Amino acid sequence: MNVDLYERIWMWIAAAIVVLFLAFVGVSTFAQGIHPPSHVETIEPTKVFEDPRFSRIGTPTELPDGTIEVQVAAIMFAFVPNEIRVPPGRRIRFRMTSADVTHGFMIAGTNANTMIVPGYISQFTTVFEQPGDFLLVCHEFCGNGHHAMHGRVIVDSAAAVVKASGPSHQEAH
Amino acid sequence: MVARTVDRPTATRVESGGSVRQLALAHFGVAIGSFGVAAAMAMMQALSRANLDLPFRSPSLYYMSVTAHGTLMALVFTTFFIMGFGYVVAERALERAVPYRRFGWISFWIAVAGTLATVVAILSFKATVLYTFYPPLRAHPAFYIGLTLVVVGSWGWCAVMLLALRAWKEEQPGVPIPLAMYGFAATIIVWLLATPGVAAEMLLQLIPWSLGYASTVDPELSRMLFWCFGHPLVYFWLLPAYVIWYTILPRAAGGYLFSDPLGRLVFALFILLSTPVGFHHQFMDPGIGSGWKMFHTFNTFWILYPSFVTAFTVIASLELAGRARGGQGLFGWIRRLPWGDPLVSSAIFSMLLFALGGWGGAINASFGMNAVVHNTSWIPGHFHTTVGSAAALTFMGASYWVLPRLLGTRLELAPMARVQPYIWFVGMLLFSIPTHITGVMGMPRRVYDATYGNHPAAEAWTTLTSVSAIGGLLLFVSTLFFVLVVVFSLFGEKADAEDIQFAEALEDAGPRALLFDRLGLLAIAAVVLIAIAYGPPLWNHLQMIRFGSPGFSPF
Numbered sequence: 013m014n015v016d017l018y019e020r021i022w023m024w025i026a027a028a029i030v031v032l033f034l035a036f037v038g039v040s041t042f043a044q045g046i047h048p049p050s051h052v053e054t055i056e057p058t059k060v061f062e063d064p065r066f067s068r069i070g071t072p073t074e075l076p077d078g079t080i081e082v083q084v085a086a087i088m089f090a091f092v093p094n095e096i097r098v099p100p101g102r103r104i105r106f107r108m109t110s111a112d113v114t115h116g117f118m119i120a121g122t123n124a125n126t127m128i129v130p131g132y133i134s135q136f137t138t139v140f141e142q143p144g145d146f147l148l149v150c151h152e153f154c155g156n157g158h159h160a161m162h163g164r165v166i167v168d169s170a171a172a173v174v175k176a177s178g179p180s181h182q183e184a185h
Numbered sequence: 186m187v188a189r190t191v192d193r194p195t196a197t198r199v200e201s202g203g204s205v206r207q208l209a210l211a212h213f214g215v216a217i218g219s220f221g222v223a224a225a226m227a228m229m230q231a232l233s234r235a236n237l238d239l240p241f242r243s244p245s246l247y248y249m250s251v252t253a254h255g256t257l258m259a260l261v262f263t264t265f266f267i268m269g270f271g272y273v274v275a276e277r278a279l280e281r282a283v284p285y286r287r288f289g290w291i292s293f294w295i296a297v298a299g300t301l302a303t304v305v306a307i308l309s310f311k312a313t314v315l316y317t318f319y320p321p322l323r324a325h326p327a328f329y330i331g332l333t334l335v336v337v338g339s340w341g342w343c344a345v346m347l348l349a350l351r352a353w354k355e356e357q358p359g360v361p362i363p364l365a366m367y368g369f370a371a372t373i374i375v376w377l378l379a380t381p382g383v384a385a386e387m388l389l390q391l392i393p394w395s396l397g398y399a400s401t402v403d404p405e406l407s408r409m410l411f412w413c414f415g416h417p418l419v420y421f422w423l424l425p426a427y428v429i430w431y432t433i434l435p436r437a438a439g440g441y442l443f444s445d446p447l448g449r450l451v452f453a454l455f456i457l458l459s460t461p462v463g464f465h466h467q468f469m470d471p472g473i474g475s476g477w478k479m480f481h482t483f484n485t486f487w488i489l490y491p492s493f494v495t496a497f498t499v500i501a502s503l504e505l506a507g508r509a510r511g512g513q514g515l516f517g518w519i520r521r522l523p524w525g526d527p528l529v530s531s532a533i534f535s536m537l538l539f540a541l542g543g544w545g546g547a548i549n550a551s552f553g554m555n556a557v558v559h560n561t562s563w564i565p566g567h568f569h570t571t572v573g574s575a576a577a578l579t580f581m582g583a584s585y586w587v588l589p590r591l592l593g594t595r596l597e598l599a600p601m602a603r604v605q606p607y608i609w610f611v612g613m614l615l616f617s618i619p620t621h622i623t624g625v626m627g628m629p630r631r632v633y634d635a636t637y638g639n640h641p642a643a644e645a646w647t648t649l650t651s652v653s654a655i656g657g658l659l660l661f662v663s664t665l666f667f668v669l670v671v672v673f674s675l676f677g678e679k680a681d682a683e684d685i686q687f688a689e690a691l692e693d694a695g696p697r698a699l700l701f702d703r704l705g706l707l708a709i710a711a712v713v714l715i716a717i718a719y720g721p722p723l724w725n726h727l728q729m730i731r732f733g734s735p736g737f738s739p740f
Contacts, residue, residue, distance in 0.1 A: 014692060019444065019497050026493035033486050037551060041479060048468050048478035048552040056732040088739050113737050114319050114404055116469075116560050120627025120642045123556035125469055129404050130321060130734040132471040147642040151560035151629035153251075153315050155322070155739025156244045159632040164640070 049126065049136050057130035060085050060111040065133070072098055073176045079103040079137065080173055086115035086128045089157030091148060095164050097171035098140065105137045116151035119165050127152060140167040205272040205283050206591050211293055212269025213588065215300065216262050217671055220577075223257035224664035226250040231616075231657025233633060234650050245740060247633040248313045255316030256307060256332075259418075259572060261300050264335060266580045267425045268293075268342045271369050273587060274428065275346055277685040278363040279353040285345050292341025299334025302327040313740035315631065317411065318391070320402045323736030326395040333387045336380050343373045361698035364448050365687050368428035371452035374708050375459045376421045378715060382413030382463075394736060401733025405472040406726060412463035413719055419568075420459040422576040424452065426535065429583050430499045434532045435688035437586065438522055440506025443498050445690035449701040451491040451498075456707045458488045461718030468552045469559045472729075477722040478552065484718065485550040492543055499536065505691065527602045531582025534610040535575045538617075542570035545621065563624025565631075566617045573617075578609050581667050587685070588674055595680040597673035598666075605666040612659030619649035619656070 015023070040046040060066055069083045070093045080102050085092040086109070098104050108117055110130040117134070118125045126134040140146075150161035229250050232239060275283050283289070305327065306312040312324035318332075350362065350370060362370065386407050394402045431448045435441055442448070464481035467473055507518025523529050545567040548554045558564065589596045596602055623646040628635055635650060637643040701707075 014695070015447065016444065016501075016692065019447065019501065022497045023494060026490055026497075029493065030486050030490050033489075033547065033551075034483060037482060037486070040553065046553060047475040048482065049556065050473060050475035050478060051471050052474060052729070053471070054729060054731050057734050058732075088737070113321050113734075113739070116629070118560070118627060118629065120640075121625075122627070123553075125556045125559050127467075127469045127471065127560075129408070129471055131403065131732045132405055134471040145641075147627065147637055147640040149627070149629050149637065152319070153248065153322075153631050155737070156248055156313070156633075157739070158248070159244065159634040159637075162637045162640075 051133065051135040053133040053135070054131055055109050055133050057109070057111060060109055065107070066109065068174075069093065071174050072096070072104075072171065073174050075105075075176050079105050081105045081107060081176075084108040084117065086110045086117065086150065086154075086161075088112050088155050089150070089161040091117070091150070091161065091163045093163070094148075095166065096148070097166045097168055099169050099171045099173065100140050100143050100167045103137055103139055105135065108134045113154045114152050115154050115161070116149075118149050118151045120147040120149055122146065125151075140165075143167045143169060205276045205286065205289075208286060208289050208293065209269040209272045210591060212265045212272070213584065215297060216265035216269060216580075217584070217668065219257040219261040219265070219300070221664065221668045223254045223262060224661055224668075226254040226257070227657060228661040230254065231654045231661070234635075234657065235654035236634070236636070236647070236650070244633045245310060245313070248315075248631075248740060249307065249310055251631055252313050252315050253304070253307045256303060258577070259316050259422075260332065260335065261303075263422045263572065263576060263580075264339055265296070265300075266584075267372065267421070268296075268339060270425055270428075270580075270583065270587065271342065271346055271372070273591065273685065274365045274369050275349045278365040278432075278687055279349060281349075281353055281356070283345065283349045284352055285348055288341060289345045292338045292345070294338075295341065296335045296338025299331040299336075299338060302331030302334065304331075306331065310740065317415070319411070320391060320394070320404050320407050321734035321736050322740075323395055323738050326392060329387055329391045329395055333384065333392065336384060336387075339376065340380070343377055346370075346373055359699070361449075361694040361696075362702050363687065364442070364445050364690070364694070365428050365432040367449055367701070368424055368431065368452050370704055371456050372421060372424040372428070374456050374704060374711070375417050375424065378456075378460045378708070378711055379414045379417035379421060382410045383415075386410035386414075399733075401735055403731050404734055405470065406731075408467060408470060409463070409473070409719075409723065409726065412466040413460065413715075414463075415466060416463045417459040419572060420455050422572050424455060426576050426579040427451065427495060429579050430495070430532055430536070431502075432687040433583065433586065434499070434529065435502040435506060436686060437526060437528045438503055438506035440502055440509050440688075442688040442690040443501035443505060444692040445694045446692065446698055446701075447494055447498050449694070449698055451494050453701050453707055454491040455488075456704075457711050457714060458484060458491075460711065461714045462488060463719075464722075465550050465552075465555070468555045472726070473722060474725070477718075480718060482550060482552060484714075486547070489543065489547060492539075496536075496540075502688070503533070525603050527606055528582040528586040530603075531578050531585075531606040531609075534606050535578040535582070538570040538574035538578070538610070538613055541617070542567060542575060545570065558624050560630055561624035562620045562628045562630045566620030566624055569613060569617050569620070574609075574613055578606060578613075581609070582606060584667075584671060588671060589677075589680070590682045590685050592675065592677070593679055593682040594674055594677035596670065597677040598670045601666045602670045605663050605670070608659055608663040608666065612656045612663055614656070616653045616656030616660060619653040622646075623649045623653075 115128040146165040148163040312328035314322040510521040512518030512521035
């Protein structure tokens with residue numbers, strides 16, 4: 013195949029660009045340990061409010077390792093609870109699931125973002141460095157009240173946190 | 186760049202008014218009709234985005250119109266246009282009659298019946314599940330059965346196209362497939378690799394569940410099957426646009442295709458890489474292991490490569506045309522391009538918008554940045570520069586080119602056709618750039634009302650959403666122009682139509698191009714890649730203890 017010199021050069025540059033992109037992703041993954049967010053854990057979607065893993069909804073709980081666990085249930089068309097108070101500078105682990113359709117959870121203007129799929133538990137850990145009042149939105153269409161499904165995450169050093177008595181439910185499962 | 190001048194060989198004249206004419210026109214009719222309806226839906230959404238207090242405004246109408254817009258644009262308009270254009274290419278590039286046209290008609294009517302069932306279900310407010318139809322949102326069974334029939338009809342089209350290709354191959358052993366048909370063969374293989382995913386979702390999950398034969402459905406399994414289809418779907422839209430850029434645009438601009446073999450390389454790479462990438466739509470999903478998301482990420486970045494190569498080949502072809510028209514200097518050739526030809530301007534604007542879309546796509550594929558934009562308005566901002574521009578605007582330009590040639594009429598309302606791509610370009614910039622920005626600010630996609638109790642975060646994006654609404658109105662005006670030109674041209678004055686001819690290549694296919702013609706081998710390699718990318722995660726998924734969801738219809 014006869015390829016024009018300039019095009020040949022461009023093809024190498026294009027390949028180099030792709031390799032460079034992959035190098036960025038590879039270094040962040042393997043050297044810095046930044047993985048695609050993922051959590052594999054299932055739950056019966058019709059029994060979310062009876063499940064012991066969601067017995068602390070509305071009560072941010074400090075786990076033995078110092079992480080604060082916040083449990084959220086998503087329903088049409090609200091987050092339970094709709095207002096979440098957490099302290100700044102602490103590791104916050106959000107654990108969420110849906111009691112009906114697929115929802116989304118996003119704290120606007122941040123990278124705190126996950127799908128909430130019924131039958132599955134979503135989980136991610138984040139740190140809010142500064143106090144603030146953040147908008148929490150559902151970003152997956154969940155019905156005609158979708159736009160009404162929003163809440164607030166208030167980062168405040170006075171936020172009440174309960175200490176867990178036993179091991180976290182996550183470890184128990 | 187080498188500015189070789191070549192005498193243009195006189196192409197063999199192909200008889201116009203060929204036998205797929207009616208079949209192709211029927212497809213274009215459905216495509217353009219759906220496009221008009223879907224654009225009207227989009228205008229309502231634009232007005233909603235501007236937060237105007239219109240009397241008929243309501244959440245149920247808004248979400249229904251989003252469903253209708255997405256389904257008609259992304260699944261009906263594109264598929265019917267591509268099928269119609271494919272028939273034209275099969276007949277004119279292979280220079281022989283397409284066999285089994287009766288089967289083509291049967292397939293067409295199956296797809297039309299499916300479209301009608303789907304559209305009736307949506308417009309009667311029984312299927313407001315958006316075009317991604319994620320369960321456990323449950324639509325009327327007619328919605329799922331209708332869409333399945335559209336896919337079944339498209340499989341019939343694939344069969345006719347491949348039989349036409351095989352008949353030609355038997356007559357012309359040792360001749361490489363003409364590039365335009367090669368591109369369509371790649372399109373068809375990508376489609377045949379993509380659609381089993383959604384067919385499985387429909388037949389094994391959604392249809393029995395919506396009919397009441399199954400009480401629950403696993404939503405995460407549905408999402409995996411959907412995106413196994415959903416990402417190659419975008420290449421199903423894109424590859425016919427590439428066929429137009431490679432094999433029609435250079436000639437319309439007055440020049441040659443810079444390199445035919447590189448076009449083949451590009452299409453072959455799309456066959457291999459289109460499908461094993463779907464998890465990049467599911468970075469934020471629970472229930473899928475991190476390692477498999479990584480694997481799909483690596484594949485995703487490689488799929489940028491054929492588009493990088495295309496950028497060079499197509500721009501080089503345009504440069505050849507500009508210089509052949511007397512353009513001088515480093516950039517002087519750009520001015521000399523026939524900017525008044527609506528196919529040429531459409532294609533060039535499509536590429537400019539697609540450059541923006543490609544850049545955004547690389548960001549979406551990077552899971553770290555994806556967390557900021559996932560399911561925000563960034564995503565519709567992104568895909569309106571890809572399917573809404575690279576594909577839709579190119580298809581509109583190609584309609585101006587192909588319809589008069591098929592009908593043997595003049596292009597009526599030519600001044601409107603000339604300005605239409607410019608209005609689309611400006612409208613799309615005004616729509617998509619603010620929509621990208623509000624996405625980064627955290628505005629979700631597909632919301633009836635983005636005021637969120639006047640939270641300061643939501644107040645920050647209202648100016649930008651108004652700008653995007655103006656863009657949406659311009660896009661609607663552009664669509665009106667397009668539909669008017671097409672309708673008037675249908676009943677236009679008879680004229681000596683020009684031939685349907687494809688661009689000559691400066692760098693010809695050559696005997697080694699036959700290597701690329703081994704489509705079966707390429708398809709097998711693609712199947713192996715898909716088996717690696719999807720086999721183990723699907724197997725792992727099915728081994729898990731899972732709980733199904735009952736259905737909900739909150740609309």
